[in-house]
Amino acid sequence: MNDATARAELEALFAAYERALMENDLDALHGFFWPSPQALRFGDGGASYGIDEIAAFRRGRAGGSPRRVLKDTRIVTFGPDHGVATTEFIREGEARTGRQTQVWVRFPVLGWRIVSAHVSLVATPAGA
Template sequence: MEIDLPDVLAEVTAQFERYEKALVSNDVAVLDELFRNDKRTLRYGGGENLYGYDAIMAFRAARPSAGLNRRTDKTLVTTYGRDTAVASTLFYRDSAPGKVGRQMQTWIRFPEGWRIVAAHVSMIDEPKDPKT
């Protein structure tokens, strides 16, 4: 298996960046598009466990649109072959000093394009050692 084929890495990175832009601007249509429309798609969030596309869509529709700005760090996208990828990033919000968010997404290429099939978001206290 080839890891990080340049063309595949560029495709997934572009989709990840599109997701990030949609997230902070609350572009629900794009966020809905980028999650796989399937009952097996899941998203574990900071305070919710969402099973299935419909639950994820409902969460996005009800989420407040204020306070979504954040900055990311240590973003890593890794592709496996031509059709699978994992994207990970740390994020920081001014509204949560001393905390660091962690986000991971599993992306799969389908005929309609790259889609997230699993996502996990959590917050922890910012580690004292900047290397961790």
Template sequence: MLKIDDPAIVAEVTAMSDRYEAALMANDVAVLDALFRDAPETIRYGVGEVLYGFAEIAAFRVGRAGGSPQRRVLRRVVTTFGTDMATVNLEFQREGATRIGRQSQTWLRTEAGWKITCAHVSLMADIS
């Protein structure tokens, strides 16, 4: 039977999510690239872009002047499925903004460690 939310696996994925968030805020492109699975099946839907495959994701990051807008995480839910698959869903707010953002990631344990295989970022309607 598949174990959901094994505390040890939740802790591993939470640490990876923390690493991702720190790299995103520092615009550490090397770490961000290292956290995504290097495969043509990897997908990232951003607020303004649709990226299929690791190569497109990496090219976007290199071409993104200044990196991601600074933000704070409002809420995060980590759910694990067995020992090798997890989702991380969070709500965030960009500095100086009123809109709430949402980020969903699917993480897979690979031979090289935990990697993001699918990501989606969106912004809700303005609440002001």
């Protein structure tokens, strides 16, 4: 667990993903995902099953992702080829906290790719 090389690679990739997300770099964002019909992205706006639906979601998102600040980001690796990245975030103009999980796998030819992602916003507690 937490192989130093794998963890450093995933930390760098997670940071690059976040930069691409904030810059709305669609080509880069597409390249982070496993190019498979089995790739998955769950979000508040629905589910994208497969790389084609994930790419269509990105293309259809006018202006890209809202600006956000990350907090409590954690990256854990399981051997040299598997890892999970989790973070919470606060979007500009949004009272709710967001949560994001990415499951990463290193493929022999492709290298590291996100095989599953989940993004959600947590409901604001009553009275908050």
